[in-house]
Amino acid sequence: MAHEMILTETRGPVALITLNRPKALNALCDQLMRELGEALLAYDADPAVAAIVITGNEKAFAAGADIKEMQARTYPAVLQNDFIAPWETVLRVKKPVIAAVAGFALGGGCELAMMCDMILAADTAKFGQPEINLGVIPGAGGTQRFTRAVGKSKAMEMVLTGRMMGAEEAERANLVARVVPAAELVAEALKVGEKLATLSATALVVAKDSVNAAFETTLTEGVKTERRLFLSLFATEDQKEGMAAFAEKRKANFRNR
Ligand code: CAA
Numbered sequence: 001m002a003h004e005m006i007l008t009e010t011r012g013p014v015a016l017i018t019l020n021r022p023k024a025l026n027a028l029c030d031q032l033m034r035e036l037g038e039a040l041l042a043y044d045a046d047p048a049v050a051a052i053v054i055t056g057n058e059k060a061f062a063a064g065a066d067i068k069e070m071q072a073r074t075y076p077a078v079l080q081n082d083f084i085a086p087w088e089t090v091l092r093v094k095k096p097v098i099a100a101v102a103g104f105a106l107g108g109g110c111e112l113a114m115m116c117d118m119i120l121a122a123d124t125a126k127f128g129q130p131e132i133n134l135g136v137i138p139g140a141g142g143t144q145r146f147t148r149a150v151g152k153s154k155a156m157e158m159v160l161t162g163r164m165m166g167a168e169e170a171e172r173a174n175l176v177a178r179v180v181p182a183a184e185l186v187a188e189a190l191k192v193g194e195k196l197a198t199l200s201a202t203a204l205v206v207a208k209d210s211v212n213a214a215f216e217t218t219l220t221e222g223v224k225t226e227r228r229l230f231l232s233l234f235a236t237e238d239q240k241e242g243m244a245a246f247a248e249k250r251k252a253n254f255r256n257r
């Protein structure tokens with residue numbers, strides 16, 4: 001894949017997408033987000049890829065939407081062309097997507113990380129929704145996903161004051177799955193991807209759907225959805241293989257059927 005603002009590579013069964021606009025702290029301009037969306041859909045369609053890691057560099061995962069690109073935009077123009085809409089391509093990916101965050105994840109950068117299925121944070125990571133300093137508010141899910149992750153009081157503090165939080169606070173607040181030393185961040189994210197590659201891709205799609213349903217519905221409906229999805233997996237060969245492998249004390253060989 002030829003791109004200017006991202007780097008793409010595969011490490012075994014895991015695709016690694018590196019946001020690559022270091023001089024602008026990976027500010028998320030239209031071109032970068034278009035390239036990211038293209039790469040995500042291509043990897044989602046590639047049967048050799050089991051999971052996708054999105055990362056930045058040591059200074060920034062991404063310092064937000066590109067302020068200089070947004071600066072002159074008018075209300076009629078953005079109403080007719082919602083430039084944030086293409087960002088949501090990541091939500092269409094069926095395979096697991098891991099955000100590996102070092103340095104700044106601010107504004108749209110934090111929102112992009114929160115759209116991924118899980119966030120692994122380097123001990124250098126700094127999260128925040130500083131849009132208020134620009135006279136606006138988060139526009140790619142920050143007020144919603146941040147609040148669901150950390151609760152009202154902390155979300156209000158972050159969104160209203162624009163304060164940044166470090167990796168440890170982010171882990172305490174349940175914004176991130178885990179904090180790892182910065183030097184090990186990408187290796188650790190790839191390791192999670194490799195683990196996922198040994199599992200049933202079918203079960204992973206269903207697991208992702210079921211966890212996501214928790215954010216969209218009531219507990220009763222969510223549990224009903226989960227039950228239907230759980231029972232549906234008894235129609236797969238992977239369920240037979242997984243349970244047979246356990247009973248026979250061997251490693252399962254899932255064939256994604
Ligand atoms: N957009 C465009 N350019 C950006 C940028 C952004 N979000 N963030 C950083 N840059 C650019 C800077 O303009 C600078 O470029 P020049 O060298 O050409 O001047 C370069 O990246 C390096 O940045 P700094 O010199 O500012 O680096 P620093 O280490 O002193 O500060 C920082 C780092 C605190 C992250 C600071 O860059 C900053 O505050 N950035 C903006 C953060 C922000 O407000 N993000 C929210 C954007 S709005 C949004 O995301 C809307 C939404 O919800 C979708």
